[in-house]
Amino acid sequence: MDPPDERASVGGDGALDTELDARLDTEPDARLDIGLETELRSLAQHVDFPPTPDLAQAVRSRLEAEVVGDYPAPAPAARAPGGPAPATSAWSAEDATAPIPIDRARPWRYRVRRSTLLAVAALLVLAGVVVAVTYALGGWRLSFVEQLPPSRPTATVPAAASVGGATATPSSRTLVPTAPPVGSTLGLGELIPPGAAATGIDFPALAPPTLSELGSPDAVYVDRVPTGGMVSYVYAPRPGYPETSQGSGVGLIVTQFRGDLRRGEYFEKLATSGTTVTRTLVRGGNAYYLSGALHAFLYRPPDGREAAEERFRLVGNALIWERGPLTVRLEGALTLEQARVVAESID
């Protein structure tokens, strides 16, 4: 989209020659420049610039690895013509030469060199700058919002009643388990007996993690929602696996569901500026690790019904990854490395 008016002056030899012709009238030395400029233009094809690196790929990798920290809100639409310019940019159509105070407007937290990017290919542990990017895996997506909606645990509070009474109080306050089994207040579906096969799902469920330190799940839940069903392994807090969030009574949750949910049906995480997203790999599959501030986890039914039937709760650190046709989610107060060890142990 080179502006024609600007390029015209250098667009071709003809334009430049015309320019020189005009100068010949006023500058006696200009005649000397004609030969010189011709040579310079011809020299251009022979200048040995280093080969251009694949910036497109590098930039793409960085954008995908980007971490959300400073800029929670999705990108605003372009302002209306003539409207006030956004405070963060002096760019406008009227004044194309205005300086862009990007350095001040956008704190740059990381600089990534090519060598780093190569390392990233193996294991992406990167934090970066933030732009409003929606991350997505099969049946799952992550959106950034300025503020989380109030918590509304579906299993403990009737949806209709929760609307009026909802506050920003973290869900953990209302999720204090009053009785076993662990995780029964999380809306994960129906508790099935230990060792029983999961029924009501239409995919072969992955077995629980095989870490000896973790042991067997304390409870297994099966739900018909979403499409194809969902299986959750829930663990009470134990050494190395503290409560996921204060008062939750849960040390670890591993949930799996089909990644190919129906169109418009998906789990959604809502994160704010305090949440950090790190892209990583689990057994070669795409994975995201979410840490930092609590983020919201909710289920969007396929027909677009809104809040009243969303399942919604606030969660702590989470690792979510693709495993063949399944999407698996792990929740726990774990570091990325710890979470990956658990995830990798799932056969």
Add this chain to the structure above:
Amino acid sequence: MIGPSTSDDDLVRRAREGEIVAYEELVRRYQDVAFRTAYLVAGGASEAEDAAQDAFMKAHAALPGFIGGAPFRPWILRIVANEARNRRRSASRREALAQRAQSATEVGHGDLSGVAPSPEVQVLANERRARLLAAVEALAEPDRLVIGARYFLELSEAETADLLDVPRGTVKSRLSRALGRLRDTYGVVDRESSGE
């Protein structure tokens, strides 16, 4: 779909909506001129790569403030130039612009009446170009930059002004002065070519 026919405007809009592949395509379109611009300013390939890459990242972060319909190229080049200035090598460490090695079969360039020149003529032309390039390299930084921007990168006057961080109106006079000084160092050959 995104392809060569997708306009920059569309790519900018889609990139702003979070489509990373749209932005990737924008980067692909301008990475050559961005990298070379950064190289001319910074004077080193690794600095140029960092500068250009970071410039594209910053531009992406700033997309929300980018008005649809405005040309992307001058905007990104301005950011590139700024990044490259921050990484500029000292004059003693700068990588000098060199002439590309010529393969034995390579025919002469087009300004010699379009006829493939004899090997002797090619050697002479090579030597002339080498001397001219050396003369450009020997110029003071502002002169070298303005000549490199206008002739080697073929930037517009406005883009050159951004690169030099000077008002648009001064590019012409800067270029004229730079050519004058280049003529002084490269003068003998130039006078020959001008028939004086």
